[in-house]
Amino acid sequence: MTSFTFQANTLTCSGIPLDDIGRQCGTPAFIYSEESLQRNISVLKSAFGERGIHVSYAMKANSNLAILGMMRAAGFGVDIVSGGELYLVDAAGFTGKDISFAGMGKTREEMVAALKAEVAQFNVESAFELEMLNQAAEKLGKKPDVLLRLNPDIDAQTHPKITTGLRENKFGMPAEEVFKHFLSREKYPHLNFVGIHCHIGSQILKPLPFIDLVDYLVKYTARLEAAGARITKVDLGGGFGVDYETPFRDILETTPFLGEIADYAAEKLGHYQLYIQPGRVLVANTAVLLTRVIGLKHNDLKTFVVVDGAMTDMLRPSLYGAYHALIPTTRDSGKMTVDVVGPVCETGDYFAHNREISTVEQNDFIALGSAGAYGYVMASTYNARPLAPEILIQSEGSIKIIRQRQTYADFLALNS
Numbered sequence: 228m229t230s231f232t233f234q235a236n237t238l239t240c241s242g243i244p245l246d247d248i249g250r251q252c253g254t255p256a257f258i259y260s261e262e263s264l265q266r267n268i269s270v271l272k273s274a275f276g277e278r279g280i281h282v283s284y285a286m287k288a289n290s291n292l293a294i295l296g297m298m299r300a301a302g303f304g305v306d307i308v309s310g311g312e313l314y315l316v317d318a319a320g321f322t323g324k325d326i327s328f329a330g331m332g333k334t335r336e337e338m339v340a341a342l343k344a345e346v347a348q349f350n351v352e353s354a355f356e357l358e359m360l361n362q363a364a365e366k367l368g369k370k371p372d373v374l375l376r377l378n379p380d381i382d383a384q385t386h387p388k389i390t391t392g393l394r395e396n397k398f399g400m401p402a403e404e405v406f407k408h409f410l411s412r413e414k415y416p417h418l419n420f421v422g423i424h425c426h427i428g429s430q431i432l433k434p435l436p437f438i439d440l441v442d443y444l445v446k447y448t449a450r451l452e453a454a455g456a457r458i459t460k461v462d463l464g465g466g467f468g469v470d471y472e473t474p475f476r477d478i479l480e481t482t483p484f485l486g487e488i489a490d491y492a493a494e495k496l497g498h499y500q501l502y503i504q505p506g507r508v509l510v511a512n513t514a515v516l517l518t519r520v521i522g523l524k525h526n527d528l529k530t531f532v533v534v535d536g537a538m539t540d541m542l543r544p545s546l547y548g549a550y551h552a553l554i555p556t557t558r559d560s561g562k563m564t565v566d567v568v569g570p571v572c573e574t575g576d577y578f579a580h581n582r583e584i585s586t587v588e589q590n591d592f593i594a595l596g597s598a599g600a601y602g603y604v605m606a607s608t609y610n611a612r613p614l615a616p617e618i619l620i621q622s623e624g625s626i627k628i629i630r631q632r633q634t635y636a637d638f639l640a641l642n643s
């Protein structure tokens with residue numbers, strides 16, 4: 228359970244009615260529950276941390292500074308994929324030793340910044356990155372730890388747009404290529420080849436792909452070591468899924484196998500320093516996107532509920548056809564089957580098609596569930612729509628704005 232609950236037919240977060248927050252802070256707005264985030268942190272800590280597996284939060288899922296601060300306070304490291312993320316984690320108080328730098332197209336400038344920050348490791352995805360990083364490290368007189376990202380060709384059995392560990396995907400390198408780089412590592416004297424990184428996909432709801440990954444890596448690392456390579460680190464990536472249909476479900480119910488995977492990895496690969504990089508599972512169920520109904524319109528086929536939130540706030544339905552629960556904040560016994568759409572001038576701007584929801588009227592609020600991951604971070608200002616604010620409901624029930632709503636004046640700031 229998260230701390231989003233219905234009390235007397237009204238959706239609340241840590242006891243505060245979401246309607247009150249909507250009226251006070253305006254909509255659309257992301258509403259986060261600190262209690263839920265702390266719960267998820269403690270689940271991950273006991274599943275992995277207590278088995279000696281380092282948790283590196285994949286901040287691409289949510290990079291709000293307050294959220295990053297809580298991850299840091301929990302003792303988690305952080306996984307970044309860009310110079311912008313490096314800048315943000317510095318602002319959030321992480322230091323180089325906490326940071327792993329992934330991403331499949333790091334620029335020279337980003338590499339230099341990360342070398343100067345002395346990040347703990349670079350997860351490298353191609354021969355061109357090895358060349359560029361080696362040169363940058365030489366110039367700065369550094370010798371960073373490098374893990375090579377291997378694409379194990381394992382089917383994570385997830386959505387095609389978020390599977391990353393198949394041969395046809397752009398991520399990582401084939402096993403033979405990784406092997407070849409390890410064996411010719413003297414070509415890169417300014418890099419310290421220390422391990423293997425894999426990330427097979429996202430929104431994975433079964434243990435088997437992870438078990439397969441561990442089995443694969445057991446054999447692969449043994450082969451590498453037999454050929455003379457020395458490995459100290461293995462990074463298993465992220466990808467643990469959440470229940471988008473039941474957005475306030477506890478993550479231990481959705482992914483009860485976290486401990487099982489951790490045990491298996493620790494048993495089979497525990498002679499290495501082990502890392503995981505979860506993003507979604509830590510933050511998705513900690514937030515809703517609160518929207519208000521602008522109006523209803525009908526034609527001979529459909530009823531459209533037009534809300535003030537849009538694809539610009541939550542892109543996932545438009546981008547992936549992803550399902551997000553839509554929860555009117557006041558429970559009504561009546562039901563209606565509707566399209567819930569935003570005001571943006573795109574047919575693809577929708578949250579649901581032909582969805583049955585509790586009856587709503589103009590000015591009612593609707594909460595879109597599982598909005599804590601890949602929500603705000605994917606937002607845009609298309610149609611000159613200001614970015615929504617992020618609001619944290621603190622554990623004791625107080626409201627804290629953790630990111631202001633963008634203003635129209637902000638749109639002018641970068642024009643010249």
Ligand SMILES: Cc1ncc(COP(=O)(O)O)c(C=O)c1O
Nearest residue numbers: 285426429465466504505506507
């Ligand atoms: C390299 C890497 N690590 C970790 C993650 C986090 O995945 P998730 O949010 O599914 O846990 C991603 C997501 O795309 C990724 O590309």
